[in-house]
Amino acid sequence: MSKCLKALAISLAALLLLTGHGSSTARPGEKKGALPGAQKIGIGREAAAKEIEGWTISIRPDGLGLPVGKGTVKQGALLYTERCASCHGEFGESIGRWPVLSGGEGTLKSHDPVKSIGSYWPYASTLIDYLRRAKPFGAAQSLTNDELYAITAYVLYLNDVIADEEFELNERNFVSIRLPNQPNFIDDDRETTERAFWQRSPCMKNCAPGGAQITGRAKLIDVTPEPGKGPKIE
């Protein structure tokens, strides 16, 4: 091979390496075959059980994550009045724009559906999980496990899910609680039920008879924030 051809062969090989078409795609300093996602890179350290325990607050409908504890409806009533009622109302009816917790049974098909825990939520575990991670608003993760069970019991009582004031909720009987609206949830079915929205050739000309008539105006409702009412400009 002439010097010239040899040089060409070397540069071709280099080019193949660079463009990744060669037999090896390893970059300098990289372990052979250590493509992202294939082999472990070894960054991060093993999490200690105590660290995981301190942050694992999630609870599932099957009871996974339920803390050990207990509380009665009666105990919950006192705690609820003290820490929840100022926003959610004495009976979960809510004050102002704060979320409604109770009532609304039979309203889901109406034009004013009330999506309360009793009328809409599918699982009681959602309630105790949310209380544990986010409540009271502004003092998250401050409730003891017994307080969690007591407030949950009382809110379920407000929703007629628990009937007895003396009922004690705990980690053993929790999964027996069922919310009435659970069967009325379905998984996303848009790609089948709304198949009509996939159109081969949408209409381009004279798509509806007559001229378009205005049927509604935002101006009539008049709820647009007024200019100048936005956040303060620094």
Added chain:
Amino acid sequence: MTGMDHPKHKSAASRRAVLRAALAAGGAAALGRPVLAGAGNPANQPPNVPDWTRYLGDGVAIRAYGKPSKHEAHVIRRHVEWLTASRESSVSFTPLHELDGIITPNGLGFERHHSGIAEIDPADYRLILHGLVDKPLIFSLDDLKRFPRANRIHFCECAANTGMEWRGAQLNGCQYTHGMVHCVMYTGVTLKTLLNEAGLKPKAKWLLLEGADAAAMTRSLPLKKALDDALIAYRMNGEMLYPEHGYPARVVLPGWEANMWVKWLRRIEVGDQPWHHREETSKYTDLLENGVARRFTFVMDAKSIITNPSPQAPLRHKSGFTVLSGIAWSGRGKISRVDVSLDGGRNWRTARIDGPVWDKALTRFYYEFDWNGRELLLQSRAIDESGYVQPTKADLRKYRGVNSIYHNNGIQTWHVHRNGEVENVEVS
């Protein structure tokens, strides 16, 4: 304002001019309206020579972190006071009518918090990955930054965007009707990379994503998406995430509803079933007319909005050459076409797309026409590469009723009056 700290370079007249300009800008900003480029002061216009052409301006690094001209002070996120009970659990909207192209500046991307902004010290940031894994791991921010990086440009849209419009036209302004969307370039590590580090157990099917805010916001994520294109991002548009967008790390789920893009990410638990937490049961489920609710409606359907003209951006010329502009996007892939109607959906013309067309990203479209000065009923219709055609509001209501709150991607109508004012309307 720092420019006023150097009076020795300026005459009294120039200081008066600065003051005048500041007052003019402040006054207009207080009204939330742009300063009209058409107005102005003849003393600054030809043949006269304005102060800024005569006197020295600010030197370098006086504006150590730059911000827009004071004349653009009205270009801000805004919120709707009556919508929520408190600002800590509320939303602010992107001023879409003041932006062009496809990239949203970091300071203008809409906000949605459930318990306010978590202010996290990056030295204390930790991400725990555990559950059905071979080895539970804990990462610092420096750890996350050491992994191979990915750069992705994607739109991020709240499922409740346009949610106030289900029952009819409510809010006058695309900032309020469509401003819960933004589009930036994210930099981060793929979630697949992190899961690979921990090693998945055979039963792994779902992940729980949890934030470090005072709501400890959670969502369940199917493993399939996590292994497909999910990112743990720490940068947006090259900068570290802003606190309101999840500093120092958040989840990015291309094409999926923004509520799942958990901010201030602190924990990923691997499990075999979904957790059915508050944000995927009580909220972010779509109540249909028959009382049944859809859950796990992750994908954002194709959608578009005309940003100019629009109620906050009226036409200022009486007639003649007019540029109509807007954005389109789809959670199912690229935008393949956008159509525009000037007559409330009777006749359509295909808009001109300008700029990049990327997967699950905002796409900018234009339609230039000669406005005869008469009333217009403007609409836009997005079509994505899956063949999905953005439906009319009437068609959408046929399938969903009006109680859904979420996933309203119906075609928007703007009524342009003869005087150029624009109104949010619905048409037959």
